[in-house]
Amino acid sequence: MLRFTGFAHLLRTMAALRGDRPALASADAPEGCLSFAQLLRAAEQAAERLRADGGTCLAVVCDGSAACVTEIFGSVLAGMQTVLLDGMLPDETLALLVRASDADRIWCADEELAQALRAAPGTGVTEGAGRILFFTSGTTAQARAVVLTDGSLMASAWNGSMKLPVRPEDTVLCMLPLAHVFGFVCGLLWGLCCGACVALGRGARYYAQDCAFFRPTVLPAVPLLFGFLMKQKLLNPELRLVLIGAGDCPSALLDGARAAGLSVSFGYGLTETSSGVALSTSGDPYAMELCPDDTAEIAPDGEVLLRAPTCMMQGYYKDPAATQAVLQNGVLHTGDLGFLDGAGRLHITGRKKDVLVLADGSKIFCPEYEAKLSAALQTASLAVVLSGGKPALVLEADSADETRVHAALAAFNAQYPRGQQIAAVIPYPKKLPRTATGKLRRWQLQEELNHGTR
Numbered sequence: 372m373l374r375f376t377g378f379a380h381l382l383r384t385m386a387a388l389r390g391d392r393p394a395l396a397s398a399d400a401p402e403g404c405l406s407f408a409q410l411l412r413a414a415e416q417a418a419e420r421l422r423a424d425g426g427t428c429l430a431v432v433c434d435g436s437a438a439c440v441t442e443i444f445g446s447v448l449a450g451m452q453t454v455l456l457d458g459m460l461p462d463e464t465l466a467l468l469v470r471a472s473d474a475d476r477i478w479c480a481d482e483e484l485a486q487a488l489r490a491a492p493g494t495g496v497t498e499g500a501g502r503i504l505f506f507t508s509g510t511t512a513q514a515r516a517v518v519l520t521d522g523s524l525m526a527s528a529w530n531g532s533m534k535l536p537v538r539p540e541d542t543v544l545c546m547l548p549l550a551h552v553f554g555f556v557c558g559l560l561w562g563l564c565c566g567a568c569v570a571l572g573r574g575a576r577y578y579a580q581d582c583a584f585f586r587p588t589v590l591p592a593v594p595l596l597f598g599f600l601m602k603q604k605l606l607n608p609e610l611r612l613v614l615i616g617a618g619d620c621p622s623a624l625l626d627g628a629r630a631a632g633l634s635v636s637f638g639y640g641l642t643e644t645s646s647g648v649a650l651s652t653s654g655d656p657y658a659m660e661l662c663p664d665d666t667a668e669i670a671p672d673g674e675v676l677l678r679a680p681t682c683m684m685q686g687y688y689k690d691p692a693a694t695q696a697v698l699q700n701g702v703l704h705t706g707d708l709g710f711l712d713g714a715g716r717l718h719i720t721g722r723k724k725d726v727l728v729l730a731d732g733s734k735i736f737c738p739e740y741e742a743k744l745s746a747a748l749q750t751a752s753l754a755v756v757l758s759g760g761k762p763a764l765v766l767e768a769d770s771a772d773e774t775r776v777h778a779a780l781a782a783f784n785a786q787y788p789r790g791q792q793i794a795a796v797i798p799y800p801k802k803l804p805r806t807a808t809g810k811l812r813r814w815q816l817q818e819e820l821n822h823g824t825r
Contacts, residue, residue, distance in 0.1 A: 372536065374529045375564055377501065377521040378414075378447045386411040389539075389566050396542070396570040396585060397437035404568075405437055410444075413437075417445025426476035427495040428452040430469045430488070433549040434480050435571050440549070440559065442478045447521045451476075452499025454516070456506070457550040462487060469493055472504050472516055472688060504688055505552050507642045516688035517642045519552070526681035527645035528560035530662035534650045535614065535636055537565040537589055542609075544587035546572035546596060553617045556646035557591040557638070582607045593617045595809040598624050606631070614638055615656075616647065625656050639719055643703055645682040649717045658716040667717055673708045674723055725813065727757055729790050735762060737813070744793075747783045748776060754803055756817050761794035765816060768800050 375381040385394070389407040396404050405413065421429065429446040433439055433455055446453040454472040456465055458479075466488055469477065473493035479485035503524065504516045537543060543562035547554030562569040570585035577584070582600065586607050591614045592600070600606055601624060613628060616638035628635045637656040640647035648667070649659035661667055665679045678701055686694035697704045708726075709719040725737040737755055744764065745751045752767035766776065776796065784792035797820065804812040804819075 372529065372532050373564070375525045377525055378444050379521075381525060381560075381564060382407075382411040382414055382444060382448075385563065385566060392539075392566070393568040394563060395437050395440060396568055397440075398571075398573050400437040405441075407566075410441065413441040414444035414448055417441050418448035421445055421449040421451060421476070424476065426451060427497070428454065428472065428474045428493060428499055429476045429478060430454040430456055430472060430474035430493075432456045432458045432465065432477070432479035432481070432484065432488075434458050435545070435549055435574060436480065437571060438480065439478070440571070443549070446478075447501065447503065450500040452496045452502045452504070454504040455550040455555070457548055459548070466491055468506060468516075502685070505550065505555075505642050515690060515693060517552075518685040518688050519642075519645050520685070523645040523682050523684070524552075524556055524560060525564065526664065527556050527640075527647060528564045530664055530682065531557065531561055531638070531647050531650060532565055533663050534652055534660060535612075537562055537567045537612075539566040541565070541567040541588045541612075542570055542585060543567055543589040543591070544570045544572060544581060544585050545591070546578065546581060547591060547593065551617070552642045552646045553591070553593070553638075553640070557614055557616065561591070562589070579603065579605055582610070588612065590614070591616065593809065594621070594624065597628075601627055601631075606633075612636070614650075616640065639717065641677075641703070641705060643684045643697070643705075644677060644679045645684070648677055648679055648682070651716075655716075657718055658712060658714075659718070660716055667711065669710055670704075672723070673710070673720070675705045675707045675709045675717070675719070677703045677705055679703070727755065727762065729757075729760065729762070735791060744783060747779045749779075752803065754811055754813065754816055755793075756797075756813070756820060758795055758797065758820065762791060763795040763797055764793045765797045765799050765803070765820070767803060768798050 385407045391406045391408060393404045394407040394410045429451050431443055443453060454474050456468055462484060469488050470493050473496050475492050475495035477485050477488045501520045503519050507515050507517060545558030547558040549555050559569055570587060572581045582605050586609050588609050589612045590610055594615060597615055612634045614636050625635050635656055637651045638647045639649045639659050648665040649661045651659045664681045668676050670676055706723050707719055708721045708723055709717055711717055721736055721738055727735040741755055744753055754765045756763055756765055780793055804815045806812060
């Protein structure tokens with residue numbers, strides 16, 4: 372497996388080796404496909420245009436198109452700092468992120484939005500060559516811009532390919548947002564660096580049709596998306612390999628996939644490590660082998676500590692204090708809880724900040740506690756927070772009948788000591804705040820409740 376040092380190395384090498392073989396299948400590509408040679412030419416043309424324009428930092432509002440991909444590659448080839456933004460974010464949020472990342476140029480397929488974002492540009496940067504900024508999804512803290520490089524992203528793609536290779540004859544369907552590092556590395560780079568064709572999904576409107584349309588053999592997916600495709604029986608018969616990441620996956624879903632004859636792997640990684648650091652390749656999807664360049668140890672309190680020298684972030688953009696808080700002497704303090712089994716495989720059990728510490732010193736592990744609550748109340752539209760130092764149930768409005776809720780809670784509370792029982796029910800008038808991958812933004816919910824802003 373070739374190890375690429377950056378995007379230029381990837382594009383030029385694969386154009387020489389694979390030439391007219393398909394690289395990107397996309398609705399916006401000429402005749403629906405770009406070969407590896409055409410992808411290189413398109414990226415070089417984009418780089419030439421961007422150099423002539425004179426900008427220093429390009430914000431790309433990602434839409435998953437071939438034009439978007441070539442613009443990202445072109446920006447890096449042009450020596451610009453490149454910022455990947457999620458096109459599903461509100462316009463006001465995008466404007467804030469453009470300024471926060473100092474972007475002085477915008478690429479966006481929606482010209483009206485592009486003009487609005489250009490009205491209040493960032494200041495530009497110096498020495499931004501090769502830097503690529505991804506904003507974290509912010510499950511336990513506000514989103515930060517993580518500084519990666521095309522070198523760290525290619526190292527991550529190589530790491531994953533060494534544990535779970537894609538075949539040149541495969542078609543990898545990317546239905547994931549490119550503005551998230553799992554989508555960018557596992558949805559795009561993983562396939563390209565193995566010489567496979569990457570089919571760029573046509574967006575949420577086409578989730579129900581894209582598997583039948585592109586006939587993929589490999590599918591990276593978040594649990595929510597994969598669960599939808601499985602439930603609706605939308606997976607095509609050619610599919611052989613599924614890589615699930617960016618969230619907890621119910622064992623029943625994995626069992627169903629394997630029963631359908633699919634090879635299923637589970638991946639663990641963070642934006643700060645340029646995506647995956649461990650993958651399951653044996654029978655147990657939750658027992659993940661560390662990638663070749665990465666090592667892990669477990670702190671006394673159960674936190675997973677990672678060394679990923681080739682894939683580690685440079686830091687949080689313009690935030691050295693936040694960087695120092697999690698990255699110390701090359702060791703990333705992940706905030707995740709886990710353990711290493713006798714074979715050295717990594718198991719993730721939860722988040723440190725998903726633990727509520729009660730007044731009596733006892734603790735509630737939220738995911739496990741909430742799973743039991745969901746079963747008792749027959750709804751997943753809930754969360755547990757601290758209110759007055761006691762556990763409180765936050766329940767989306769109209770998600771469950773009030774009389775049934777109180778009856779179910781009485782039975783639920785009877786299983787726990789008094790200090791760990793639900794002490795209050797807090798109605799929540801809208802959808803609970805979640806990330807793009809469906810994870811609860813617990814910090815945001817707690818903040819809203821503390822300040823009465825819901």
